[in-house]
Amino acid sequence: MQYRITSPQGKVTYVVVGYVVALTAAVVGALAASPAVGVVVYSVVVVLLVWCGTRLFRGEGEDPNGTRPMWRMTARPTAGFVLAILLILQAASTAINAASAQRLAPLYVVAVVLSLGLAAAYLNSSLRLRRTT
The missing domain is CATH 1.20.1060 (Taq DNA Polymerase; Chain T, domain 4)
Structure with missing residues (x-):
């Protein structure tokens, strides 16, 4: 087990x-x-x-x-949609903060890309789950 x-x-x-x-x-x-x-x-x-x-x-x-399946990230579509929205909001917040961080701005890009990548994975999972259930 x-x-x-x-x-x-x-x-x-x-x-x-x-x-x-x-x-x-x-x-x-x-x-x-x-x-x-x-x-x-x-x-x-x-x-x-x-x-x-x-x-x-x-x-x-x-x-x-x-x-x-490797694409499945949550048990139900709603959970993935909520997590995707939260990650998109996190990416937007990080991008706004990056505008005032001249020296460390490239590091913020990494964080934004990471958040958007995870959001895309959760969104993909939820869309596929919605089609199969």
């Missing part, structure tokens, strides 16, 4: 701990090398956490022992 996270409490714990891990990794990378390294480390950790979460989380009605 594969390990799955099915309870809301388990999912919240995963997200909170993941956020702390990503921020800690970013700070360590920034202090050890440079802000650019911190952003790259943060981005890699976030992508890994999202990927692992989509493989580990299971929603109500999903087979906890089965595998999800």
